[in-house]
Amino acid sequence: MSRSFQIPNLMCYPRPMSDLPSEALQEVPPVPSRPAPLSPWVTAVCGAVAGAYLGFSVLTVSPSPLDRLDQPEESLERLVTREMDLRAALRQAPEWKKTLYATLSGGEDTLADVIAWYDELIGTGASPIAQLYRVVLVAEDGQTGRLNAALVPWEFQGEAAFRMGKWVRAGYLGSDLDREGARSLLMEIRSELPPGWFADTLAARVAAKLGDPTVQREAEAAIGARGAALLDRWIGLTVAQGVLLVLGIVALGGILRRRTAGAVGEAPLPPVWTAQDGYGLFVRGTLGFLLIGLVSTFLLPKESPYSGISTLAAGLPLVWWLHRYLSVRGLSLPETFGLTLPAGGLRRVAAATFVVIGLSVLGEVAITLVSGTLNYKPHWADGLLESILWGPPWLVACEVLDSVVWAPLIEELAFRGVLYATLRMTVGVWPAVGLSGAFFALVHGYGAVGFASVLWSGILWAVAYERTRSLLPAILGHMFNNLLVTTEFIWLLRL
Template identity: 30%
Template sequence: MESEQSVDLTSDTRPDLREEFRFSPLLTVLCLLVCGAGMGLLFWAVTLSDDVRLASPESRDLERIASRMLGFESRLPELSLLEQVMYRLGGQDGETQEQIQRWYEERVNEQSRPLDGLYLGMIYGEAGLTNQLSRIVENWESERNPYALFREFLEVGYGQSETSSPDYPFLQAGLAEEVPTNWFYFHLARRIAVQAGDRNLQENLQLQEYQLTDPPLWKWRALLVGEVVVIGIGVVLLLRLGIARLRGRASPIQTGFIKRGIPWTFREGIAVLARGGALTILLMGLVAVIPDGIGIIEDFGIALLYLPPVVLTAILLCRTRKQSLLQVVGCSNVWQRLKDCLPLVVMLVTIGLVGDWLIVLGGDAFQSSVHWTEWFVPQLIWGTRMELIKTTVDFVLLAPFFEELIFRGILYTTLRTKFSFPLSMVASGLIFALAHGYGLIAFLTVFWSGLLWAWAYERTGSVIPGMVAHAVNNGVVVYSLVSFFR
């Protein structure tokens, strides 16, 4: 890693700060309280309130997720041993159906659409949970269409009643009309065809299901090959770095570099971050209550979220001291730094992927998983082509740029002017993960990434390695969602 930027610690480690800005301590405390309240509300909404979490997602989102995931898992026996192992390393150790069952049990209530109840009944039937299936069927005894028709679908499909020849065409026609062409349709239609002894329709349905699941399967294989190649290169680079360190040929990790050239003190940084965070929360709140405010947030959320702290830091703490924020966080000579940091980025992506796998597998061991509402992005699935492009740009370019600038470039830098490297790394990683508002497992994966990108910043003096690794990480997520669910 001789190409990484080294830091001259023999030079003066602190610039001339001239006179320190006198920010009002009372206002800083009030702003911190606003930031804490905003993060607390976000944490509560995501992890403690099922009503808030489940009120916004639409049934079609879960339908698409369940259908594609179950369809993909039905093809597992055809995969090679390596592919099956990699699939299980992703945390799906044959538990997809159990997860989807829990998700549908959360959704099925008096306000849910009839199809949700049909899908849950099918999941019970596929899992052999006859008591639960019987309860759903019994609850529909006095209901009219479509419940009466759905009740007949379940009773015939899962052997609770037999169908006569005159009824069979009616059932298949009703199923094709009421249920979208997805995994649920193919499996229920095939079960009814089995009951009627219609082998031709069984084979035709199997062929149609293969045509539906083939594209996601091949796209997953392409993603798998890419991840294996990157991990292989990353392992080689890590081994080379380890051997070089053992032989004393690699430069040791520099510490204390963050104080070099930073034009603000700890108190100034905290004061500006508090004001920027409070301004962000107030702006989001004001926009949310105006007409079409939610649409404005969806279209310009990146600017509302990230610009206030960045602009305040650039103007109050950098420009007044004739410095550039981008230069302070190591974004000068971008192309040269990109070339120099490429090996480090590959190692970051490798360690990040392996760490994510271990966290997900650990969560499975304790019966904890990532909820679908935490990773599903409706704009990527249902949006127009322009919405898809905009959302992709937001996730892959703008979010990594601004988040690294704020959480590593400003927050970590501020912490590092006062605290040690490990403490600053952990504190900034925790705040970074909390700000995303995820549940436990997703929180841990974000926290892990925050630790890695803070280490890269400490090592190189530049946020560029973290930005690139962050962009790759988000790009993989976007590719996966678009490939499998759009």
């Protein structure tokens, strides 16, 4: 029976229905298959490993910021000497400089604050020099009873401590010294202490007791000159930020007058990937970043040039995953993230970037004013960049390159380009702005003020991406922000 049905069917088509030869029909290309999505199982494993790593880091990190520093004594000494030099210069500065500094700096730290910093440091087992610095600060604050109590043990702690005790007694407690003895103490102070506020202050106090106004004026003039230079640098940086704020306001006004949407690119939002693939890309890039950082920490000494290069290499896994994912779908990074500008787009990018920078400066000023009003002061070691403060020039160059160029590019691809765009698909625009900004701030590991600052930046850059359909304003704004922070740190603390 089966044969009787098949034979007529075959005989119905004695030749091809088309006029084309049968060979041409066989050459029709097959329909290309859709690229497979990222494996959710691999995403889950990568997420679990990255989460375990981050959780372990949080649980094992010391609650004291001092334990995160390699050179806490030297770093605190640099911070305090610059602070005290600046404070001395402010006492002689014009009123407008005093007002400007008091308004925008969040209020200066009191001597009690600085003494508390040294109390914490000495509690970890500091050197005799650090203990001397603390005693000098106590003496400058007029705490005579505490000063006497601190000097008593020094008589039994060796020759160096006994000698430093003589310096303090001569400068603050009126020890009887002849002229030769006082000059000998001045020579010891100059030869054994590094140049700076502590050495000059001790020398000025001893010279005042000795009745040598020339030495006293020289020491006080050195403090004033250093402080005046620092104050001028700070004002220069403040003026530069003020100019950026004005440019941002002008650019924003121009955009509002034209009533344009502000788009400068054509990045697709929602993105070209699914939510599952978006989270997969972010998790894979994050795990690669963490693993490269972990390997470099254990295998490379900090003095090695490769340690600086490894910081730059840590962002490559994300770029590789994005390139791989997009290329098999016929897409590229520039078109996916709006990095290719249409005609006339350069002016719109510049305007949007100045708006982002201006709002960033405005937010920083607001955070400073609010924290000052609440009398909340971050820990002095919070966010301290020791590698830039003490590192050799090659390491500083790597850190600056990473902070100003590479980190903004990688972080914007990760947190705005991938994470924000993916969250936008699942929770909506404004929740995605807040969540991506909060996670961005959280992973930086700063205190409350630092968290607020990074959160504001993350929110601002996500909104910029949403409004402009391009990552360029966010990347450039991020670069300018990090450039300002790095320049301020180097100019006020390293140089």
